[in-house]
Amino acid sequence: MSTQYREADATASERPIGQTMQAIVYDDYGEADVLHRAELPIPRRLPGQLLLSVAASSVNPIDYRLRRGEMKGLLPFGFPRIPGYDISGTVADCAPDAPFKPGDRVIAYLDYIRGGACADFAVCSVGVAARIPDTLPTEEAAAIPLAGTTALQSLRDHGKIRAGQRVLINGASGGVGMFAVQVAKSYDCHVTAIASAANEDFCRELGADVFYDYNKVDFTKAGERWDLIFDAAGKSGYLAARAVLTDSGRFVSTEPDVQGIMMSLLTTPLSKRGKVMLAKPCGDDLRALIGLYELGKLKITLDSQFPMSETAAAHRRIEQGVDRGKVVLINS
Structure with missing residues (x-):
């Protein structure tokens, strides 16, 4: 030290x-x-x-x-x-x-x-x-604590992440996004990172397999599909993302507004679900993140x-x- x-x-x-x-x-x-x-x-x-x-x-x-x-x-x-x-x-x-x-x-x-x-x-x-x-x-x-917990709970608890899935992180270079990319990679997922062009190298260092500059590529029109879309930037929405989710895909956002809460309620019975999440303090989740750090899987x-x-x-x-x-x- x-x-x-x-x-x-x-x-x-x-x-x-x-x-x-x-x-x-x-x-x-x-x-x-x-x-x-x-x-x-x-x-x-x-x-x-x-x-x-x-x-x-x-x-x-x-x-x-x-x-x-x-x-x-x-x-x-x-x-x-x-x-x-x-x-x-x-x-x-x-x-x-x-x-x-x-x-x-x-x-x-x-x-x-x-x-x-x-x-x-x-x-x-x-x-x-x-x-x-x-x-x-x-x-x-x-x-x-807050950012890491938000990323972990968004992907694991709300996104139901599983090994081998295709995961998209919108806002991948920010405080929550950088944790989300690495957590997704710890599940052996294929990760697409969305951020500004200046942060491409950074996102790839975190482990992103594919990178899109949000100023040049609208991921909702990229012709791809993802099993899980995590909007860590709070700048996308379920309706736009729904078209590029797989049949049982999930959309998770960190933007707790009225529209997001309604989205969480209305999509519950659907195969393509949307969820606005609020992180919950949890020592076990902090220990999980520390464990990833000790394994060299979290920078x-x-x-x-x-x-x-x-x-x-x-x-x-x-x-x-x-x-x-x-x-x-x-x-x-």
């Missing part, structure tokens, strides 16, 4: 547990400049939970969408809010009979609906965390890294559109 990674973990594990902590918060909906530092009470660990010392986190599109207020009808009130769902760090406190011990290096996909990762400390259920090996750098580990690419004090800048980076990999926050 490099000195940089050791220092990040040392900072997290040696952070004293007092009464208060530093956190990035927002007190109302708005643009990225509503994010600011604040001193808050350290969250209380309840039975069945871990208290984690946060070494790093990462930014996902859901973070800025929540900050903008796009889901305020579902999550009203409750300010100040701490953004973020991804944590890489160490266990600061846990019950004596927990399957972890203080000092363990872990990742977690927070199961608190409002987030909470962009802080010195956070709590989560024991069942949504997983130990990470010394070979997995803290920064790369922070990129895994994690970082677009950029920001100090956690510059979370606003990291949000702006995501909002501009990241072509390749994940944006990570380092808590120093």
Whole structure:
């Protein structure tokens, strides 16, 4: 492990547990400049939970969408809010009979609906965390939880992926897409990647067998058929994709809008099904992804890294559109 990674973990594990902590918060909906530092009470660990010392986190599109207020009808009130769902760090406190011990290096996909990762400390259920090996750098580990879980559950649980299938990943170079290509290849599937021309080499390095530049090729008119189409970019739709699905093919999207929910309901009895998915925190799924990493079947690419004090800048980076990999926050 490099000195940089050791220092990040040392900072997290040696952070004293007092009464208060530093956190990035927002007190109302708005643009990225509503994010600011604040001193808050350290969250209380309840039975069945871990208290984690946060070494790093990462930014996902859901973070800025929540900050903008796009889901305020579902999550009203409750300010100040701490953004973020991804944590890489160490266990600061846990019950004596927990399957972890203080000092363990872990990742977690927070199961608190409002987030909470962009802080010195956070709590989560024991069942949504997983130990990470010394070979997995803290920064790369922070990129895994939400995006990796989304890719795995989309393909395995909703797409019912099977060995030898033809799989298409739309948005293959992004945070979720890069995981999806590699997960599909771990199932020995034939993978078609859709992204911009500048990312062809990257997608092929991930394992894609075929690449289409979305500016030049409309995959729905490419004259091919796929057993599973995963729209990791949220820019396609079931009706367009249906024509290029095999007779029992499945379409999975990560765009949870009204149209997508209706699509999920209306296509349930059909042979060609569509599904809008929302990832669920699950420690077993994190362990599966870590297992792929240890087998050399999962490479994690970082677009950029920001100090956690510059979370606003990291949000702006995501909002501009990241072509390749994940944006990570380092808590120093």
